[in-house]
């Protein structure tokens with residue numbers, strides 16, 4: 001017999017709540033019948049303790065600092081994989097064979113160009129527009145260009161939308177950067193790998209030869225892999241929520257991009273480097289900023305620190321910090337913000353405030369340092385996060401639609417406003 005938990009309600013009813021157990025022995029109370037059987041709902045602001053679905057994509061254990069995609073440890077994938085393999089793994093469930101990998105990469109390479117009319121959008125965006133705003137808008141506009149593939153129930157239409165998104169997002173992103181610096185757009189070069197192509201579209205100019213640095217390609221490949229999925233985070237839950245209304249894949253991903261932009265989520269990498277710069281300009285007085293973060297009357301937080309799920313080292317931060325050394329070694333002048341970051345980490349991790357709350361550096365703490373070393377401008381950091389997270393969003397959207405138990409996401413609430421009162425005409429208010 002399935003395990004249950006007993007619940008005694010305020011009006012004396014006794015209920016059996018089934019226990020759901022995952023493959024890694026995580027357990028949840030199934031409360032889906034609670035309202036119909038006891039007229040009660042659960043209240044959990046910020047979904048701190050609420051599972052919104054079951055999922056077979058990513059496992060993470062925040063206490064032990066474990067992260068696995070489809071069972072494979074992130075450390076192994078980051079060291080040994082091509083980002084395209086990870087995209088395939090997340091979306092289709094298994095690592096690709098050589099032939100599957102070649103087919104997948106070849107198909108993506110054929111779809112890297114943007115429709116020329118889509119390129120014209122860039123003329124209309126203000127030059128100082130944030131590239132995340134451009135990214136979300138252009139991805140949303142894909143629904144206007146590909147009206148032949150908007151049906152979430154048609155597997156062929158979904159497949160071609162997946163290819164178009166994965167193939168075009170780097171082009172959309174690089175064009176946003178070119179627009180901001182007033183340089184000509186560099187069209188994709190399909191003989192290059194995903195990361196090399198992106199770097200070329202970002203940094204090549206027609207007037208000079210451009211050689212892609214293989215170390216930068218490897219660093220970018222690693223960064224995209226560690227960002228590729230993170231189970232039910234804010235942007236992924238947004239993609240699932242929007243998709244649950246049967247909105248098309250482009251619309252759902254565009255919503256995910258907007259959710260990622262916020263500084264408490266993907267925008268933290270940009271905010272973190274701004275903070276490190278500010279500390280450096282302020283004489284590298286790390287302790288002052290740690291004290292500010294601890295002060296309850298000050299809303300300053302250490303960006304790149306803390307995580308809803310990780311209460312131990314974020315394994316992604318460890319991988320990125322190790323990769324920093326290699327990329328920074330190539331620089332003639334050491335980036336001073338790396339030293340500020342190392343000192344900030346040391347001071348915070350020996351402070352009782354951070355120890356008691358289990359606040360550790362997260363994925364965003366060191367990623368900005370590498371992006372800077374590669375030459376990526378600050379405003380593009382979160383865009384890089386979006387390119388990395390895209391396969392995760394897609395995998396979740398596909399998994400949700402494949403599940404026979406999926407319903408439209410529609411949380412309940414406890415109303416705390418005025419009770420019924422009569423309407424007052426304007427002259428009586």
Ligand code: CMC
Pocket residue numbers: 233263264265266267268293294300301302303304305306307308309357359362363364
């Ligand atoms: N600096 C100072 N204090 C912090 C910080 C921080 N970065 N993060 C959490 N705290 C404190 C917080 O004030 C609270 O203290 P108290 O218990 O005394 O009220 C306690 O730690 C718990 O924090 P919380 O806000 O309840 O935790 P949360 O799970 O709701 O928030 C978080 C998680 C990531 C939003 C938060 O840690 C934060 O704001 N960090 C800075 C922004 C950041 O780096 N975001 C990137 C997250 S990782 C990448 C991603 O998923 O996008």
